[in-house]
Amino acid sequence: MIEKKDIEEVFTYFLSMIKDEEIQEKVVDAWLLGCKKGGWQNMNELRQMPFSLLTDCKGISFIKHTLAVTEGAFQLAKSQEKHYSKMPYNIDYDILIAGGLLHDVGKLLEIGKNNEKEFIKSYSGKCMRHPISGAILAAEVGLPEEIINVIACHAKEGEGRPQMLETIFVHQADFATFNPLVMMTKGTLIR
Numbered sequence: 001m002i003e004k005k006d007i008e009e010v011f012t013y014f015l016s017m018i019k020d021e022e023i024q025e026k027v028v029d030a031w032l033l034g035c036k037k038g039g040w041q042n043m044n045e046l047r048q049m050p051f052s053l054l055t056d057c058k059g060i061s062f063i064k065h066t067l068a069v070t071e072g073a074f075q076l077a078k079s080q081e082k083h084y085s086k087m088p089y090n091i092d093y094d095i096l097i098a099g100g101l102l103h104d105v106g107k108l109l110e111i112g113k114n115n116e117k118e119f120i121k122s123y124s125g126k127c128m129r130h131p132i133s134g135a136i137l138a139a140e141v142g143l144p145e146e147i148i149n150v151i152a153c154h155a156k157e158g159e160g161r162p163q164m165l166e167t168i169f170v171h172q173a174d175f176a177t178f179n180p181l182v183m184m185t186k187g188t189l190i191r
Helices: 004-010 021-038 043-048 062-083 093-102 123-127 130-140 145-153 165-186
Strands: 111-113 119-121
Touching: 004 021, 021 093, 021 130, 043 062, 062 093, 062 165, 093 130, 093 145, 093 165, 111 123, 123 130, 130 145, 145 165
Parallel strands: none
Antiparallel strands: 111 119
């Protein structure tokens, strides 16, 4: 069974950057709830789970993708702060980091395993995509609406919808990790 310490260990670096301790705890709670509802038994399963079933992930796991997106969103924000002489908006790093860590938490429900231990779209995944199930998980543990917006609107579900500034950073980092793999598979990535 996946425990609090398991989640905290994997995400220690980013969790420690969240200043609001209640948000830190609720990020971990959302992961634990997703693991429980998704039937995940140990962290090795999550380290092996592909981050998407839509393309060949080239061995990039769900955990590694989550870390890369969180880091990417953080660095996008920091690069603007570094290079803009005057920031036109304020970035809430608690929302940004929590949103990055949770953007795909709904995949704990969207992806499952069949009898042959292959990763497949679960029944829950057939009923709703991960931005919706992830937003529900976040709401269930009491995370603020701003973080729920990041989760709910980071993918196509957010197109044309009002978004938090932090949602935009997470969206861009997410697609920067996904699109090149899709394009490689289709043969449209120019190298």
